[in-house]
Amino acid sequence: MHQVSAAFEGQRVLVIGASRAGIGAAIARAFQDAGAEVTITGVEAAPAPEDAARFAYRQLDVTDGAAVEALSAAMPRLDVLVNGAAITARGEEMAPEFFSKVVDINLTGTMRCALAFRPQLAEAKGSLINIASMYAGFGSPKNPAYGASKAAVQQLTKSLAIAWAEDGIRVNAVVPGFIVTAQSARSREDATHVANVNARTPLGRWGQPEDIAGPVLFLASEAAAFMTGACIPVDGGYSVV
Known part of the structure; x- marks a missing residue:
């Protein structure tokens, strides 16, 4: 593991x-391996079986403000x-109702959680790390929301x-590129799409969830004590081509 x-x-x-098996779980495992006490959340009733005994788990719908406050x-x-809570559905996001749902989870849910835990992070002079996406900088015709x-x-x-900053809270983001996760499974059914990604990416492959964990731990560490407001691409070089 790159850590x-x-x-x-x-x-x-x-x-x-x-x-689920993906970026969030890989980040949680990396923090735990580095000595942290880690709690994870998900909308499902239980986490992936391999993580059920490993982490404290809280079922959470980030669109439910009362539930977010209760967890805090x-x-x-x-x-x-x-x-890291987010959804997408390739080819379905032009529908206004679903577009709103995606934004409520991915964006407003991020803000709900950030606001709910601001007091604790301020007390700890802690770190908030958001998971963005390479699609923040590219047009995404099949995933507009x-x-x-x-x-x-x-x-x-x-x-x-x-x-x-006045609270001593550092806020940064990691910007993943194309990563092999359950969320990207539908897009990876398109062999041409997979081949095109590999061909454009200087490192010649899709990323693995573990590739995102190292940069997240770095941003949370004292090694990044003078970093805030940074959005770091982790995409194998795709965005610089």
Whole structure:
């Protein structure tokens, strides 16, 4: 595993949106391996079987403000919050009702969680890390709601970095490229799409969830103590071509 060498012993970490095998779960495992006490959430009743015994799990719908506040009340201490809850449905996002749902989860859900845990992060002089997407900077004709919401997550990251600096909270984002996850499974059924991504990506492959975990741990660590408002691409070079 590619992991930043950083000590998180004694730190409490909450990863929102980590119930399935994917980026959130990989981030949670990396923090735990580095010594942190990790709680994960997901909309499902239970996490992936391999994580059920590993993490404290809280079922959470990030569109439910009362549920988000209740989770915050149950966690009086927090050092790191990772906002990773998101949905997308390739080819279905032009429908206005579904577009609104995607934005409510991906963008407004990120803000709900950030606001709910601001007091704990301020007390800890902690770190908020949002998971954006490469689609924040590219047109996404089959995923317009996802692209728009993730572009807004990047803007929100920059705005909160300024607003919360006085609290000692650092706010950054990681911007994944094409990653092999359950969420990308539908797009990976298109062999031409997969081949085109590989051909354009300088490193010649799709990323793995573990490729995102290292940069997240770096941003949460003292090695990044002078970084806030940064949105770091982790895409194998796709966005620079």
